[in-house]
Amino acid sequence: MLGLLRKDMLLARKALSWVYLFPVVLMIVSLFGAPAIMAMSLAIVIFFLANSLVYSVFEADSKYWWENTIWSLPLRASQVVGARFLFSLILLAALLLVVIVFEVAIAFFFDISAPLIFATVFGSLASTLMYSAIVFPIVYRYGPAKMQLATIIYIVLVLLFGFSVMKFIPTDAISMLLSDIWLMPVVSLGALVFAVVCLLVSYFVSLKMVEKEHARR
Amino acid sequence: MAENVSKYEDALLARLSANVPAKVPAEMPAEVPAEVPAKDAANTFTNKPASNDFMPTFVPNNNSTDNHAIIQIQDVTKRYGDFCLGPINLSVNQGKIMGLLGENGAGKTTLLSIVLRRILPDTGKVFICDDNINDKVPDINQDIMQDVGFVMDCADFHGNLTLNEIRYYTSKIFLRWDDNYFYEMVSHFKLDKDKKIDDMSRGTKTKAMLCIALAHHPKVLVFDEVTSGLDPSVRQDILSIIRQLVEQTGVSVLFSTHIISDIEKIADTVCLLHAGKICLSFAMGDAQKQYEAYGVKNLEDLMLDVISNRS
Numbered sequence: 001m002l003g004l005l006r007k008d009m010l011l012a013r014k015a016l017s018w019v020y021l022f023p024v025v026l027m028i029v030s031l032f033g034a035p036a037i038m039a040m041s042l043a044i045v046i047f048f049l050a051n052s053l054v055y056s057v058f059e060a061d062s063k064y065w066w067e068n069t070i071w072s073l074p075l076r077a078s079q080v081v082g083a084r085f086l087f088s089l090i091l092l093a094a095l096l097l098v099v100i101v102f103e104v105a106i107a108f109f110f111d112i113s114a115p116l117i118f119a120t121v122f123g124s125l126a127s128t129l130m131y132s133a134i135v136f137p138i139v140y141r142y143g144p145a146k147m148q149l150a151t152i153i154y155i156v157l158v159l160l161f162g163f164s165v166m167k168f169i170p171t172d173a174i175s176m177l178l179s180d181i182w183l184m185p186v187v188s189l190g191a192l193v194f195a196v197v198c199l200l201v202s203y204f205v206s207l208k209m210v211e212k213e214h215a216r217r
Numbered sequence: 218m219a220e221n222v223s224k225y226e227d228a229l230l231a232r233l234s235a236n237v238p239a240k241v242p243a244e245m246p247a248e249v250p251a252e253v254p255a256k257d258a259a260n261t262f263t264n265k266p267a268s269n270d271f272m273p274t275f276v277p278n279n280n281s282t283d284n285h286a287i288i289q290i291q292d293v294t295k296r297y298g299d300f301c302l303g304p305i306n307l308s309v310n311q312g313k314i315m316g317l318l319g320e321n322g323a324g325k326t327t328l329l330s331i332v333l334r335r336i337l338p339d340t341g342k343v344f345i346c347d348d349n350i351n352d353k354v355p356d357i358n359q360d361i362m363q364d365v366g367f368v369m370d371c372a373d374f375h376g377n378l379t380l381n382e383i384r385y386y387t388s389k390i391f392l393r394w395d396d397n398y399f400y401e402m403v404s405h406f407k408l409d410k411d412k413k414i415d416d417m418s419r420g421t422k423t424k425a426m427l428c429i430a431l432a433h434h435p436k437v438l439v440f441d442e443v444t445s446g447l448d449p450s451v452r453q454d455i456l457s458i459i460r461q462l463v464e465q466t467g468v469s470v471l472f473s474t475h476i477i478s479d480i481e482k483i484a485d486t487v488c489l490l491h492a493g494k495i496c497l498s499f500a501m502g503d504a505q506k507q508y509e510a511y512g513v514k515n516l517e518d519l520m521l522d523v524i525s526n527r528s
Contacts, residue, residue: 003389010382011375064375072333072373073390074362217336 004075004083005090008057012091015056022049043099043120047128050095054088054132058144071214081140081207085199088132096125115181122188129195130154133202140209286344287311287437287469288332293341295327302327302493304341309437309469309486314459316484317473318520324493325473326369329441332471333367334359345437363392366435368426368443376415380408380425384432391433399432406454420451427455431462438462440472444479452476456483477517487516489523496523 022045061067070080103117131154138150165174177183286308294303302324309315317325330336332343334350343351348361367373374383380403388394403410406424414422423443430438438459444452460483462468474480480487481501489497497519499507504516513519 003386006386006389007375010378010386014377060375060377064377065373066375068330068335069373071335072362072365072367074360074392075390076359215337 001079001083001086004079005087008054008084008087011057011060012053012087015053015060042102043124044127046095046099047092047124048131050091051088051128051131051135053091054084055135055139055144055147057084057087058139058147062144067213077207077210077214081203081210085132085136085203085206088136092125092128096121099124113181115185118185119188122185122192126188126191126195127158129192129199133195133198136202137205137209140206141213285311287346288315288471289342289344290328290332291342291344293328293331293338293343295331295336295338297327300324300493303338305495307488307495307498309471311469312463312467313485314463314470314472314483315486315488316480317471317488317490318475318477318480318516319473319490320475320524323490325490326441327493328490329369329439329471329473333365333369333439334362363433364436365439366430366433366437367439367441368423368430369439369441373426374414374429377413379411379413380428381410383414383429384410387429387432393433395432395434398434399428402428402431420447423447423455424451427458434466436468438468438470438472440470442474443472444474444476452479459483477515477520481516489520491524 099121103121106112107114107117131151134154134157135147135150138146138153142149177187288307288309290305290307292303293305294301296302300322305328307315317328319325327336331338331351332345337351341351342349345361346364350361374387384396384399388396388399400410406421406428408421408425408428414425417425427443440459444455447455456479459470459472463470463483472484481504484501486498486500487504488495497507508514508516508519511519511522513522
């Protein structure tokens, strides 16, 4: 598995480009703009850039027929899929540190409440993990070419979720959530736990996809 | 200069043989027949009548000092639309080279892909060092691939990485990876380890892939069209390395090509594939007898003759 992690890191490094400096620009701009809004959006941007690095690794693997080569190597399907999930999590953890440092700095220098910061970090992380949980099995089943489709599916699901919240949850409950400032990070943390569970399920689904794909050959 | 190169190669091969003692394999499993049954052997013969003395034998490997089959392919079939590979029965003994010969689309790459687990056969089994590698559950017997090295016609590893970067991760995939040997090979082939694979010429790329394929001291080597598109000197270099490896380490080699002279130079056994079937298989030591039996002068004529009879 260490070999696969090394490979993914090398491929991710190759995929790095100037576009990944975008969050740094966003950080600088946020200092002169609206820090609260930037604090929220930056976390999401950073995490999604991390995801795009992971998918560039998927694309590189596909370009060089790695899905063929792996079966000729002494690797188990669980190692192949597990290493990719682990790589994704390592990348997210590293960027989480960056995000936390930035958010703490924002909170320190500007008048932004701590609960909002927590809610932002937990929420954006949960959102990113959910995205991975949905996209990974689709990529393993249909290849990276279907990643855009997977992204659309994710966005539709998020919109449906938002619509359901507005439609079915009483207005009083939403008002209560917004009135108690510590409820938001708690709800975000709950979402994060749910996303982690989904990611775990996604790992097993991805594993099945990989094994089925091989059996189909 | 030539003397230095020769000394270097001797040292390389001495190191090889020191690091990889020829494996004394375990006894064969009961279900693996030492000889291919007559009904299967019949599939591999041409329709052309031959005298009893020169009846083509089925992958005999009579010259083997060790008759243990390292690669065993039993009744393997694979269907893709109209194309049907097999049933294929063949075996490669320890320390022997089997050359798969056939025109484009004969099924060589499909067969090698089955041996390398890249595709699963519809029926039949493939054994490497007595382990069935094509079990339906992918994780079963995957560790046997520690003993297999390969260079396929297409890119095996990431072309956007350098040879050294590929070494960086493959060295953690293969348990017996030998960095020193890898660098010796790189030096022998005069490769730039910091150059991207995509930026290398075809010949250089093949040499680079060969370094990766050999660096973990495999017991089985699988090559698909490894010498195609190479200039004669590079081809000669690669073929002689393969031949020396086999002689020094007892590695078994299965390689496909449509370059007949390559087969003549290094193969112990030749297996002619046509339209997914084995038309003919014989030890190169018996080649002359085969030519006489078919009334041809060389392997190329024999191949054309067999194929035309089959078509």
